[in-house]
Amino acid sequence: MKVEEAKYYHQVDTVVVGAGLAGLRAALELARNNQAVGVITKVYPTRSHSGGAQGGIAASLANVAEDSPELHMFDTVKGSDYLGDQDVIELFVNEAIKTIYEFEHMGVPFSRTEDGKINQRPFGGHSSPRACFSADITGHVLLHTLYEQCLKYNVHFFNEYQVFSLLIKDDISRGVVAWDIRNGGLHIFHSKTVLLATGGYGRAFKITSNSFANSGDSLGLILENKLPLEDMEFVQFHPTGLYKHGILLSEAARGEGAYITNDKGERFMKNYAPEKMELAPRDVVSRAEQTEINNGRGINGQEYVYLDLRHLGAKKIMERLPQVQELALKYIKTDCTLEPVPIQPTAHYSMGGVPANIKTEVLKNGNGDIIKGLYTAGEASCLSLHGANRLGTNSLQGAATFGRIAGKSMSEFVKSNAYESLPSNPLEVANGKISSLVEGSGKEKHASLREELQKNMTKFLGVFRNEKDMLTMKQKIKELQDRYKKVIIDDKGKIYNLDLIEAFELGNLLVFSEVLIEGSLARKESRGAHYRTDFPERDDENWLKHTMAWKTETGVKLDHSKKVIIYWDRYPPQERKY
Amino acid sequence: MAKQKIKLKILRYTPEKQKKPYWSTYQLEVDQDSTVLDVLNEIHWNIDGSLSYRRSCRSAICGSCALKVNGQNILACETPIHKFKGKKLKIEPLPGFPIIKDLVVDMDNFFEKLRQIKPFLILKKPLPDKEFTQSPEQFSEIRESILCILCGACTSSCPSLWSNKDYLGPASLLKAYRFIFDSRDDGAMERIDMINDRNGIWRCHTIFNCMEACPKNINITEYISKLKVKIVENSI
Amino acid sequence: MKKNFKETSKTGARVWLFQRISAIILFVLLILHFVTYHFINKGIIKYTDIMEKMKSPWFNLIQFIFLLTAVYHGFNGIWMMVEDYVHPKLMRIVLFGIIVIIAFCLLFIGMLTIFKVSNL
Numbered sequence: 001m002k003v004e005e006a007k008y009y010h011q012v013d014t015v016v017v018g019a020g021l022a023g024l025r026a027a028l029e030l031a032r033n034n035q036a037v038g039v040i041t042k043v044y045p046t047r048s049h050s051g052g053a054q055g056g057i058a059a060s061l062a063n064v065a066e067d068s069p070e071l072h073m074f075d076t077v078k079g080s081d082y083l084g085d086q087d088v089i090e091l092f093v094n095e096a097i098k099t100i101y102e103f104e105h106m107g108v109p110f111s112r113t114e115d116g117k118i119n120q121r122p123f124g125g126h127s128s129p130r131a132c133f134s135a136d137i138t139g140h141v142l143l144h145t146l147y148e149q150c151l152k153y154n155v156h157f158f159n160e161y162q163v164f165s166l167l168i169k170d171d172i173s174r175g176v177v178a179w180d181i182r183n184g185g186l187h188i189f190h191s192k193t194v195l196l197a198t199g200g201y202g203r204a205f206k207i208t209s210n211s212f213a214n215s216g217d218s219l220g221l222i223l224e225n226k227l228p229l230e231d232m233e234f235v236q237f238h239p240t241g242l243y244k245h246g247i248l249l250s251e252a253a254r255g256e257g258a259y260i261t262n263d264k265g266e267r268f269m270k271n272y273a274p275e276k277m278e279l280a281p282r283d284v285v286s287r288a289e290q291t292e293i294n295n296g297r298g299i300n301g302q303e304y305v306y307l308d309l310r311h312l313g314a315k316k317i318m319e320r321l322p323q324v325q326e327l328a329l330k331y332i333k334t335d336c337t338l339e340p341v342p343i344q345p346t347a348h349y350s351m352g353g354v355p356a357n358i359k360t361e362v363l364k365n366g367n368g369d370i371i372k373g374l375y376t377a378g379e380a381s382c383l384s385l386h387g388a389n390r391l392g393t394n395s396l397q398g399a400a401t402f403g404r405i406a407g408k409s410m411s412e413f414v415k416s417n418a419y420e421s422l423p424s425n426p427l428e429v430a431n432g433k434i435s436s437l438v439e440g441s442g443k444e445k446h447a448s449l450r451e452e453l454q455k456n457m458t459k460f461l462g463v464f465r466n467e468k469d470m471l472t473m474k475q476k477i478k479e480l481q482d483r484y485k486k487v488i489i490d491d492k493g494k495i496y497n498l499d500l501i502e503a504f505e506l507g508n509l510l511v512f513s514e515v516l517i518e519g520s521l522a523r524k525e526s527r528g529a530h531y532r533t534d535f536p537e538r539d540d541e542n543w544l545k546h547t548m549a550w551k552t553e554t555g556v557k558l559d560h561s562k563k564v565i566i567y568w569d570r571y572p573p574q575e576r577k578y
Numbered sequence: 579m580a581k582q583k584i585k586l587k588i589l590r591y592t593p594e595k596q597k598k599p600y601w602s603t604y605q606l607e608v609d610q611d612s613t614v615l616d617v618l619n620e621i622h623w624n625i626d627g628s629l630s631y632r633r634s635c636r637s638a639i640c641g642s643c644a645l646k647v648n649g650q651n652i653l654a655c656e657t658p659i660h661k662f663k664g665k666k667l668k669i670e671p672l673p674g675f676p677i678i679k680d681l682v683v684d685m686d687n688f689f690e691k692l693r694q695i696k697p698f699l700i701l702k703k704p705l706p707d708k709e710f711t712q713s714p715e716q717f718s719e720i721r722e723s724i725l726c727i728l729c730g731a732c733t734s735s736c737p738s739l740w741s742n743k744d745y746l747g748p749a750s751l752l753k754a755y756r757f758i759f760d761s762r763d764d765g766a767m768e769r770i771d772m773i774n775d776r777n778g779i780w781r782c783h784t785i786f787n788c789m790e791a792c793p794k795n796i797n798i799t800e801y802i803s804k805l806k807v808k809i810v811e812n813s814i
Numbered sequence: 815m816k817k818n819f820k821e822t823s824k825t826g827a828r829v830w831l832f833q834r835i836s837a838i839i840l841f842v843l844l845i846l847h848f849v850t851y852h853f854i855n856k857g858i859i860k861y862t863d864i865m866e867k868m869k870s871p872w873f874n875l876i877q878f879i880f881l882l883t884a885v886y887h888g889f890n891g892i893w894m895m896v897e898d899y900v901h902p903k904l905m906r907i908v909l910f911g912i913i914v915i916i917a918f919c920l921l922f923i924g925m926l927t928i929f930k931v932s933n934l
Contacts, residue, residue: 043632044685046728047640061708104709107699107760109717109724116711134724140639141724148697159686182678211635247637322725327637330656332611447623490627493594496679499627691819741898744819776897777819780826783894806830813827 008187012038012156013414015176015191017163017218019045021139021396022378022403023197024146029407031153035414038189040158040178042213042501045147049199049211050378050399053139054250054323056121056131057103057400058393059096063117067128069093074571076394079125079281080387081528081538082573083231083546085565088358088383092394095401100132103400108145110134111320121255121320125281125391125578136250136323139396161187162501164430166194166221166374169423171364173374177430181501184494186434188426192417193373193410196222196354196362197403200379202235203505204513205347205462206454209241209248218380220508222354223551224429227364227371228559229512230382231547233519234351236390236529237463239285241346243304245331249324249343251392254278256320259308260289261340262297268305273578280578283389283529286345290463299342306340313337345463349390351529352516353382355548355562360406366548366562373413373420377406384546387564388528437503442486446503449480449487453509461520466534470521477514484510515549518556523547540573582610584659586617586667588629591677599677608659614669615643615654618681631681638793641729645681646670651731651791672734674743688730691746695754695772700765716761723756723801725794732788732798738781745781746773748788748798754779755801758808767812774809782806829890836887843880874928881924889917 014030016023019041030037041048060067072093077084104110104118111119111134123131134141150157160181167174167188175190196218202210219229239260240249254260260278262268272288273280280288289305298304309317309324314337317325328334328341354376355363360383362374378399385398453476460473484507491499525539526532546562566572584606591599604621612620615633622629632642636655643654647669648662659667675683726749733739733747754773758766773779779802788798850867851859867873896909 043634043640043642044689047632047634047642049635049640051639051727052635052637101708105699105701105705107757107762109720109756109760110709112712112714112717114714116713116716118709135721137639137725140727144724144728145698151693152696152698182684209637211640213634245636323639330638330658331613445623445627447627491630493592493628493679495593496630496682498622498630694819738898742901746819772820774824774827775820776826778826780830781898783898806827810827810831813824 008185009190010038010187011190011419012036013191014038014193014195014410015040015189016195016197017176018048018197018199018378018380019043019147019157020048020050020197020199020378021142021146021399022380022406023195024143024150025400025403026195026197026377026407026410027155028146028149028153029404030411031150031155033411035411038156038158039150040161040163040176040189042160042162042181044159045150045157046144047213048143049214050396051140051143052209052211052248053396054136054248055123055252055255056133056138056393057100057142057396058123058126058130058391059100059132059397060093060128060130061097061100061118061120061132062128063113064120064129067130069097071127072096072130075126076391077571078574078576079389079391079394081389081576082387082540082544082566083234083384083527083564084387085384086567086571087565088385091358092385092398092401095405096397099397099401099404103142103145106145106149108134109141121252122279123255123392124251124276124279124285126393131252131255131393133252135319136252136321142396142400162504163217163221164433164504166225167423167426168225168227168371168374172372172420174420174422177426179430179434179500182496184497186427186430188422190419190422192414192419193375195406195410196374196376196380197378198380200350201353201509201512201516202347202350204453204457204509204516205235206458207241207246207344208347209238209246210347215505215508216350216380216512217505217508218354218376219512222362223511223515226550227362228355228548228550229515230352230355230549230562231384231388231519232352232512232516232549233523233530233547234388234528235347235461235516236282236349236351237286237345238282238348239289239345240307240343241348242327242331243342243344246346247327247331248346248348249307249327249341250321251282253307253309253321253324256316257312259311260285260343261306261308262292263299263301264297268292268297276578281389281391282348283531284578286463287531289343289345293344304342304344307336307343308340309336310338310340347458349395350379351382351384351386351388351390352519353380356381356383358383359409360402361409366546366559373417375406375410377402388530433504433507434500436485437487437489437500438492440486440488442488444483444486444488446487446489446506449483450506450509453477453480453513457513461517463531465520465530465532467521467532470517474517474521477510477517481510481514511551515551515556518558519547519549522558522560538576544573580610581607583607584617584667586669588621588681589670590629590680592628592679610660612659613655614645614647614652614657614659614667617659617667618654618669630679639727641727644672644729644731644734644793646672646734651735653729653731653793656793672730674734674736674739675730685730687743688733688747688749691750692728692753695746695750696765696769697753697757699757699760699763700768701762702764710762712761719759719761720756722796723752723759725796726752726756727794729793731791731793735787735791737785737787738783742777742781744777746778748782748802751779751782751802751805752796752798755805758805770809770812773805774813779805779809833887833890836883836890839879839883840887843876843883846876847880868928877928878925881921881928885917885921885924889913
């Protein structure tokens with residue numbers, strides 16, 4: 001395989017990178033308005049990890065109990081540990097309702113109440129049953145419905161293409177370069193607008209609920225273009241990951257009434273969140289679990305506790321939580337209707353990501369300057385809607401709602417802007433990456449580097465963090481980055497070269513992980529999902545602000561001047577108790 | 579975790595190098611509770627990086643990793659190797675689809691067939707302000723069919739497809755069922771017109787392979803039969 | 815990339831329905847056949863008994879329906895298999911011709927037997 005000229009050149013008004021909920025929703029919005037859009041995705045669209053979301057999608061429809069957007073907003077603000085930007089949250093809770101009805105009209109099969117309305121269930125951190133659901137496959141049905149709608153409106157998909165570089169010059173986005181995974185070869189996509197919707201970065205951790213595809217590709221590409229990432233230190237650990245596997249058992253289990261118990265058989269959440277018990281937000285429950293485990297009260301002293309569903313009865317479990325039952329049975333041979341299921345915290349959601357304003361335009365710095373034509377939505381983005389901790393079911397809603405808003409923003413941009421010229425050598429960066437992985441002289445294997453990264457990230461930057469651990473990890477990541485330069489792949493072919501894709505993804509993991517570590521080291525407080533044993537208190541005086549981080553030649557440059565947007569009269573920071 | 583030595587055969591094929599697929603044998607040590615995907619990862623990461631396959635979510639919901647192991651179509655991520663106790667593993671790509679490389683098959687036609695049955699709600703009534711009402715009973719008509727993850731295991735297992743590549747296949751027909759039997763849909767006649775075709779539903783000879791292959795245990799054949807009855811009622 | 819998989823013949827529903835109806839008729843007649851031929855008189859069948867029965871026009875009508883449905887059902891099944899496995903148009907036409915000719919031959923021979931015997 002040799003470095004080569006672009007095989008194809010495509011000119012299309014909008015390129016959407018990623019075909020999860022945010023990407024597809026944006027593409028649909030554009031296609032419905034008769035705009036040309038190409039979706040580049042490294043997996044077939046229905047394989048995207050939005051489909052892994054199980055429990056529900058939040059909107060204050062008030063179908064089963066009293067509810068209002070204001071209440072939804074209060075819960076989200078409190079859940080974010082007051083780091084969420086309140087203008088974004090306000091827009092979000094109001095648009096959420098529209099998003100749901102739109103979905104229903106598209107044909108999403110929601111579970112129903114007796115009187116035929118969309119059913120809603122309780123969820124962690126929400127003060128009213130607000131999660132619209134379809135059994136426990138909510139993300140799956142949303143993803144499939146959106147994909148099908150995109151087929152209806154003839155959205156053009158570039159299936160199994162991996163974006164290798166962004167074409168940004170003079171703060172204007174001009175397109176992307178992508179590798180055709182199936183046939184090999186680089187393609188140039190020349191576009192007026194680009195949407196980055198590539199999902200989260202949970203793959204930096206060993207125990208994670210994330211799919212292999214969640215390698216935070218656009219994060220690596222953003223850093224490479226000397227642009228910042230925001231709030232990367234905030235990684236949500238989900239309390240009910242299947243022991244050892246890390247795959248997700250839906251929070252819907254607790255929404256339906258499941259218990260979490262320790263070795264003594266007690267529902268230990270009574271010591272941590274006496275009011276909400278198991279339905280406290282995820283960061284709270286995960287810390288409680290980890291504390292129990294660290295104090296030797298894991299089951300038989302091991303690294304897990306129990307999720308107990310037995311009292312719900314087989315009928316309810318099979319009707320409302322079939323996937324939970326199936327996963328536990330197939331992966332660890334535990335029938336949850338008869339036995340409790342071993343669980344442990346698992347890296348689940350990335351609150352941080354590519355910084356963007358309320359119109360989803362990507363930010364260049366903390367002052368609100370933007371990169372023209374570049375947009376982001378979904379888990380890849382940091383708006384910041386979820387602040388320091390996301391509430392369950394707000395992610396699907398966030399991806400869909402801001403996907404739609406991104407579609408609208410891009411549609412307007414496309415109408416009033418012309419194509420900008422491409423940089424003089426658009427393939428240089430992508431070709432450089434490929435040739436170093438294929439023709440390099442080193443002997444390192446990407447698999448062993450990834451294993452070391454993930455193991456150590458879970459160990460040193462998990463639920464509980466402290467300076468010593470993080471400094472160790474900082475050393476480690478430097479070492480791994482050096483070794484990455486010597487990575488060489490076995491597969492030199494062009495056709496479906498999985499080796500190449502995995503090695504490329506590792507490059508992204510290593511770059512943004514460094515930013516994650518530095519951001520965590522700098523933030524000397526505990527807020528939401530970021531908990532430091534050496535600074536266990538929240539510090540509103542010094543830290544009610546966002547982290548912006550750049551990767552430079554000499555290391556990571558941090559900037560904490562970006563203030564959190566707070567409506568002081570309505571939702572002032574309070575102590576966060578559940 | 580106790581380790582275990584295993585021997586397995588994988589059907590390999592690199593179109594740049596070989597004219598035909600060939601069997602390659604591997605020997606390795608894995609955890610006893612490994613899944614087929616764990617084994618493939620182990621080979622790809624530590625033995626031969628050039629082995630290609632599809633995988634993504636690891637939790638049996640994305641549908642990427644459908645493969646044929648010892649004659650059965652399965653999802654690699656959710657199938658433990660001890661399911662094939664005492665037997666040597668024989669891993670090959672899904673039958674009935676063209677091979678791209680190693681265990682990766684071309685599913686473009688599969689998705690194209692899905693497009694043809696108009697897999698979206700067709701509405702001829704005005705939209706309500708809020709949601710359409712649908713009773714739990716009406717929802718339960720389609721509850722099982724929406725579990726489909728489009729992994730292709732069913733369509734790939736269908737002898738009718740092996741002999742006739744233009745046959746719509748069980749996955750598309752199930753999707754047609756999912757919409758025709760959705761109480762909100764007004765497009766049944768359009769879809770029936772599409773599937774009431776010699777290459778449509780009538781190539782289904784009730785062989786039941788699809789049901790056996792389905793990793794989500796959907797009663798696909800039963801739903802296809804319901805469709806047949808509906809079509810006969812409508813067209814005669 | 816868009817491809818049309820349709821073959822556009824709309825006869826599938828009718829064929830499927832007739833195949834099921836003929837199956838039910840065959841099933842009933844087969845039981846009738848077994849009962850009359852193998853269970854009455856403890857299964858001892860004499861040539862003369864049959865000849866006696868075949869004098870009745872009702873019996874022969876049933877025999878004729880049996881023959882018709884069996885030939886239709888059997889050859890329709892074979893035709894489906896041809897559609898499954900044979901794709902070139904010309905080949906299909908040739909095979910269809912052969913199937914129809916054989917079917918009519920068998921039908922003719924069967925009818926000959928029924929009516930010749932009853933005329934004896």
